[in-house]
Amino acid sequence: MRKVCVVTATRAEYGLLKCLMDDIRVDDELQLQVISTGTHLSPEFGLTNQQIEADGFAVSKKIEILLSSDTPIGVSKSMGLAQISFAEAFDELKPDIVLVLGDRYELIPIVTAANIARIPVAHLSGGELTEGAIDELIRHALTKLSHLHFTAMDEYSRRVIQMGEQPGRVFNVGEVGLDNLQRMTLLSREDFEVAIDCKLKTNNLLITYHPETTQEISEIESDFIQILQALDETEDTLLIFTKANADVGGRLINRMIDDYVAENSHKAIAFTSLGQLRYLSALQYVDVVVGNSSSGIVEAPSFKVATINIGDRQKGRVRASSTLDVDVCKKGIQKALLSVYTDEFQSKLKDTTNPYGQGDSSQKVVQVLKNVELKSLKSKLFYDVEY
Template sequence: MRKICVVTATRAEYGLLKCLLDDIAQDKLLELQLVVTGSHLSPEFGLTVDQIQQDGVHIDKRVEILLSSDTPVGVSKSMGLAQISFAEVFDELNPDVILVLGDRYELIPIVSAANIARIPVAHLNGGELTEGAIDELIRHALTKLSQLHFTAMDEYTQRVIQMGEQPANVFTVGEVGLDNILRMELLSKYAFEASIETRLAKKTILFTYHPETTQTVEEVEHDFNQILAALSQLEESLIIFTKANADVGGRLINRMIDGYVAENGEKTIAFTSLGQLRYLSALQHVDVVMGNSSSGIVEAPSFKVATVNIGDRQKGRVQAASTVNVDVDTDAIIEALQHVFSTSFQESLSCVVNPYGQGDSSQRLVEVLKTVDLSTLKSKKFYDISF
């Protein structure tokens, strides 16, 4: 059996990987090795390793790397700890392939340790752009540190090849996270309301905002105050906050959310993590997705729900017609909300098509993992494009 070691460090990443993990585990020719690390193991960020256990997914290793500081120094030290720790994990598990998704900073030392150990790396979601975050640099660095690539669409495949990756090792499979929508039995409106112990309002907003990691903490605080000022103008509304991740400035945003909810408890509710089932169910029942999470770009269009995307964190991603981009400015955000709540915009949502596919990506990916000749991945040759 071919051993596929999947690493997950955040709630969002695990949610996207869930169907793929199931498919790898159920395939007779593959053996799943799951390593859980990062904010999954932190009570402060919801201890989301518990959700993985509740899902019945076997965890092979838990690796503590997250420090109590989200300063640049603290993040860099976490990365150093990850390199040391994962070198030992890979030596013990001896996988045939390491599989990672996305653009998180902790993945750089993890895949570096895999490369030093001469273990091929499969990278999901390469070739995408997120110009408002340091993740933009990390994603492309991960592409160059990987030997096998699975992208969400042809445009991203071409960008990976443009970076010198061999076309034979780049596969367009769609967005694996959309498989959850097809396979999960989502909660009814009544069941969702019961799960959050709150009735939905005339205007219900699902809000997730992460720091733009190209900014200073002071800039993050200024921008989030602009956003909260806009939210304060809403009437007949419920704002469901899901808190920020463990980036620089994430803890500051979470403290500001707590303070805002304490002052506006009649129209707000906050969760460290909703979990995948409740989050996708929320997309089915809310009126607007708001913030700068990739879920507003990738998953929300499948539910034909409007997205107000704030700032530059997702700048450069392919977007559906349901997404409205707005600068971090109170008046501009209020105007954007008025636009997406308008009758004409709401009626237009019925025609929205998700450019990231319709799901069923995991099985295509699994077929490649089973059949690819791993011996060809032991070394890399730069692919030159002829002009």
């Protein structure tokens, strides 16, 4: 059986990978290996490895790489630890192919270790743009360190090919995370309220804001203050915060969320991780997704729910008509919130279509993983685009 090693380091990434992992696990020609690392193993970030195991996945290796620091030095040291640890893990597990998703910094040393071990790498979500984060650089570097490419749309496939990747190794499969919408039974309103231990209000906002990693810490703090001030003036509105990830500045944002919720427990709640079921269920009942998470761009449109995308972190990604882009500015955010509730915008929401597809992506990836000739993947030739 062909051994496919899936590496997951964050709650969001795992949520997108889950259906694909299910399909690999049940396929007679593939053997699933799972390496859990990063924030999955951290109590501070919700110890979300427990969710992976609760979903029935046997975790082949748990690799601790996260340091108790989100400074640039701490992040770089974490990457160095990942390089060493994954070299040892790959030598032990001997996968036939390593599969990763996205643009997280810890993936660079992981796929580097795979390359040095002569293990082909399959990368999902290449070719996208996120110009407000250092992830933009990392995503494209991962493309050059990978041998198979699974993209979400033709525009992204063309960009991967433009970077010199062979067209025959680039597959537009759509967004794998949207498979969850077809396979999950989401919570009813009453069950969702029980799950979050809070009653919904007349208006409800789901807020996820990650640091723009191209900024200094002082800028991240001042920006989030603007966001909190804008949200604070909403009336009869429940603010549901999901906390930031382990990027530089993430812990600062999380402390600010905790402080705000402690002072405003009558209208605000916060979660280290909602998990995929509660998060997707929330999209059924909230009016707006606020912040700069990719979920507001990729998943929210399928629920015909508005997204107020703040700042530049998602700059460059294809958007649905349900997305409003605003600068990090109190008045701009408040204006966007008012716009969302107008009859004109609500009417437009009904016609929203998701440019990332509606699912059925995981099986497309599985078919390629089963049938691709692995030996030929180990060498890469640069593809020159003709102008």
